[in-house]
Amino acid sequence: MKEYRTISKIAGPLVFVEKTEPIGYGELVNIVTFDGTVKRGQVLDTSDNLVVVQVFETTAGIGRDSGVRFTGETIKMPVGKEMLGRILSGGGKPIDGGPEIVPEKRLDITGAAINPYARASPNEFIQTGISTIDGTNTLVRGQKLPIFSAAGLPHNNVALQIARQSKVIGSTEPFAVVFAAMGITKEEANHFMKDFERTGALERAVVFLNLADDPAVERIITPRLALTTAEYLAFELGMHVLVILTDMTNYCEALRQIGAAREEVPGRRGYPGYMYTDLASIYERAGIIKGLKGSVTQIPILTMPGDDITHPIPDLTGYITEGQIVVSRELHRKGIYPPINVLPSLSRLMNLGIGKGHTREDHKKVSDQMYAGYAEGNDLRGLVAIVGKDALSERDRMLLEFADLFEQRFVKQGYDEDRTIVDTLDLAWDLLSTLPVEQLTRIDRDLINRYHPKFKAGAAKE
């Protein structure tokens, strides 16, 4: 392989190489420094007289004397069944002291888009055991459902609880967890690893760790390596794979860093104008393919800078993913775990995975009614602060109380508490029965007669 020593400029993570033979766009590049260290990069721009290479590691040590080797192929990830139970770096190298991965296949990490025509509609209900997810923001197989959180909130525990408790009722098909950490601290990483070990999940997991002190640019490839692995496990080995990506905010920061180094015209808040497309190339790698056994379900975690949901990172994410689970500081302060605020949360695929044949026929309407009641009760809290409880009508007082009950009994549950969907729905009916039955305008009378504790009990006596 030819080695060039024609580096003309180095700026941030970018290396400019002159006078090369024709080099392909997107090619993998190895740069050898004076002490023999090999650094990896990728071609970002290529022309007959200049090639721009983005280096995935720190550029420390690279200079005019470094050798540049173009490999003639795009970045590939060696994948194999043996990867389960392994811990890899953010660049895909084993860091658990074990042997190199023996590849059964080498796959392009960019991953082609799934043809929408080849997709199967996701409709298998995943029971996470968390009421606010199962009951009101249901997760289904093949969905991408991010957790929107902020600094100082227990999003990691929520993600862990989901990873631990998730199951499809009655299913015995093989499953796996792919965990990709981008720029999180060693401490946070340990928290995840310990929990994986405690529950024995590690042997069914592939872990990619790019920690806070690892090169930021490497974060660009970490999620892609993880998803390539996930797609291999799902679509070639037929497993149901849950992918946890944390923290996407760090990924986006890295993207901005590269954009700035390339002197691109910045979009909102300095993030590149193509961030939507770039994020889509990650998030869209979830789903089910007709005729194949496995599935890829994604739970990306992101921390909203300044708790601001309109910040470009959560905003663009929300436009791509199929809903979002929002972790709230207010509930957290009230001591409620998991502090999931259902009002801004949403699962777009919920309706495909609930109802008769999936969960229970009353699910959709019960969920709507819970939302309506909690939303109204929550609004009234603001009013009470101004006019006092006495100025409220009877109906308003009941809704206010309902909002409190909702948080204390429906939202709040233990870190290890695994509620079945039937538990969750029955609990919902318990809470709804505190409201007068004519207030339940979202539920038709048939369902009320069948599930409302008052009428159900009455019917049982007869």
Added chain:
Amino acid sequence: MEVNEKDSKIDKKGVLKRISGPVVTAVNFDAHMYDVVKVGNEALMGEVIKIQGEETIIQVYEDTSGIKPGEPVVNTGLSLAVELGPGLLTNIYDGIQRPLSVLVDKMGNFIERGVSAPGLPHDKKWEFKPLVKEGDKVIGGSIIGEVQETNIVHKVMVPPNLKGGAVKSIKSGSFTVDDVVCVLEDGTSLTMMQRWPVRVPRPVKEKLNPEIPLITGQRILDGLFPIAKGGTAAIPGPFGSGKTVTQQQLAKWSDAEIVVYIGCGERGNEMTEVLTEFPELEDPKTGKPLMERTVLIANTSNMPVAAREASVYTGITIAEYFRDMGYDVSLMADSTSRWAEAMREISSRLEEMPGEEGYPAYLAARLSEFYERAGLVITLAGGNGSVSVIGAVSPPGGDFSEPVTQNTLRIVKVFWALDAKLSQRRHFPAINWLNSYSLYLDTLHDWYDREVSPEWNTLRSWAMEVLQKEAELQEIVQLVGSDALPETEQITIEVARMIREIFLQQNAYDPVDTFCDMKKQYDIMKSIKLFADLSATAQAAGVTPTQIIASKSKNDLPQIKFIKDYKPELEKIAKEMDDEFNALRAAA
């Protein structure tokens, strides 16, 4: 054809000089703007978007990884065009009209590159029935025959850019789209297929002012903010406010004869949902699967960005083609913001001077050109046809002051403002009744008078007034509590609540409530008005607001929405209301 003659003089082969993502530069190459070119050894499809000195700049519709400087570029000499003819309906295409089902056969479950596929099936035979005879005079746009494509009759037309003339011969029978079915005196031979460049609007004889509403079965749309057939509407809203569900409801239930649905830069699973659901749903008018009248275009967010830019044009050209047959077509574009972002991405790769928020300066012009392709028209053949365009907009952070929303609002006539606050409390469709508007109310006034009821327009104004009044009262309630309101106003609040919860809220997932015809909308609204009137008389007779609000008979009203044959139940409720109020008055 003309285009080819002109191109024979130019150098059709060139060499790649630079590759930067979806934008590549070629040299030693002659081309015209928007010519389609084949890029690299794999002949990836691209389009010329800039010519600068020696350099020709090309946007490529497929992934350019691995392409090297020095590889060849070949000009096809054609502009980006779609194939129009039998076989369009029920199909699902990517942004450049490659059928996705064919792509699955050719390259498997993932979208690879370098594969071309024609838009129409060329081997399938269609039963062609001529509608003109030898000696008849035809012009560009004339209908010469028809094909039963699905339950929709596909009219075969003379391409609009041809002069026409007398028919020399015409055949009847089974043909493919490449077979000649008709020959004109001047020797022009016609097939069932025509090609049309997507960036050029198809010509019409005349544009008319729309006067008939596009009935969608959605109460807040048909009842309060209607769109006309041939009109334009925008649905802006933050994520999670129900843009896509609203668009899909429109695609399902609007009474257009043809529906073109463009998933532009959106989610893959959403398109799958449409694909699995539409063949099972029935058109309320014909009873046939909805899919039979639908053409889908799916260029999801992770498919190449340049093809996303093209997808909107591909869609509207197909819509115009069906309009030219004399059909009412509705086109949904979800989402135009992703389209605008594709423009921004390409523009920034071209290192153009950016306008507002990095969008190119020509954003407003492109948006207005697109929406102007909607309209109710007299076709070249002399019939009536229409294209209604409904564009979703995804403003960053739900902020309507951003460039795409603002430039869209300057053009469209109907604005359905989605509201995250409403969707959070599961008030669906989450369309804000105070911010939304329709500029078609005046032109559609007569239609509602004639087809629904002479009372309808008054009822509508009454409902809007009550809702507006409620908004004002709510501000007071926020300050002093509802008890402090005067008695009459407490009733207004109750009536407004009924309008919101019974009329405006609609459950897209309930088999009955998902579609509500105008008669039922009228009946529901009239019942709420009945309650308001009864309350007013009762109050005058001394009944207290508390008693009125506590009245039982009205509580069954919300259930009407979920009942198919609602009339008997509604009459029963009306009678119960009457009785209850009579009793209240008597007691007072």
